[in-house]
Amino acid sequence: MTRVKSQITQHKQKHKPTTSLTHSDAPSMYQTYQYGDFTVRIVRSARRQRTVSANLLSWRLVEVRAPASLPADELENIINHLIEEIKNKQGRQRRVVTDHDLQQRAEELNQRYFQDKLRWKSIAYVSNQRQRYGSCTPHQGTIRISDRLKLVPGWVLNYVLIHELAHLLEPGHNAAFWRMVNQYELAERARGYLMALQLLENEADNNPSSEG
Numbered sequence: 001m002t003r004v005k006s007q008i009t010q011h012k013q014k015h016k017p018t019t020s021l022t023h024s025d026a027p028s029m030y031q032t033y034q035y036g037d038f039t040v041r042i043v044r045s046a047r048r049q050r051t052v053s054a055n056l057l058s059w060r061l062v063e064v065r066a067p068a069s070l071p072a073d074e075l076e077n078i079i080n081h082l083i084e085e086i087k088n089k090q091g092r093q094r095r096v097v098t099d100h101d102l103q104q105r106a107e108e109l110n111q112r113y114f115q116d117k118l119r120w121k122s123i124a125y126v127s128n129q130r131q132r133y134g135s136c137t138p139h140q141g142t143i144r145i146s147d148r149l150k151l152v153p154g155w156v157l158n159y160v161l162i163h164e165l166a167h168l169l170e171p172g173h174n175a176a177f178w179r180m181v182n183q184y185e186l187a188e189r190a191r192g193y194l195m196a197l198q199l200l201e202n203e204a205d206n207n208p209s210s211e212g
């Protein structure tokens with residue numbers, strides 16, 4: 001569950017949904033609309049009784065699941081409220097632009113994902129890493145993060161930090177390593193984000209018009 005999602009789901013009305021094996025959860029209606037910068041995808045389900053849930057699928061795409069029976073104006077009010085909350089949350093996210101910010105963020109992640117047991121000597125942005133987003137030299141306790149990541153959302157930076165922090169315990173990419181990294185709820189999504197970013201950057205690099 002993402003952090004945003006868990007916040008949003010607080011808006012679920014306390015109601016134990018009735019479950020039935022004979023009903024599928026197949027959406028009976030499906031629509032999208034634009035709310036400011038956000039694309040909202042609404043999935044109506046006949047099976048859903050009273051709860052409205054929102055799930056942030058990407059930085060600007062929200063999927064809302066709602067009961068088919070909920071009146072449209074009521075749903076719109078709920079969605080507007082949820083999106084304002086997401087916007088506030090995203091706006092509140094602190095920028096991580098200095099090495100000091102990086103150190104602070106790494107300490108938070110150490111507490112949250114590694115029981116505060118990791119120790120390192122330095123963590124810093126570097127500008128000479130074009131093909132990698134981060135690197136770690138475990139025996140020296142040094143972590144370097146590509147300064148290209150100053151431009152990505154915080155949840156993507158968190159993934160790279162957790163990845164490099166995990167290397168302090170496990171230098172290789174073995175099963176134990178991935179178990180640590182995949183504790184991060186958004187690991188898979190962040191890998192997708194970084195892969196897409198790398199493709200775009202490679203394309204830009206290979207584009208003759210960008211030379212000179």
Ligand SMILES: [Zn+2]
Nearest residue numbers: 163164167173
């Ligand atoms: Zn690695």
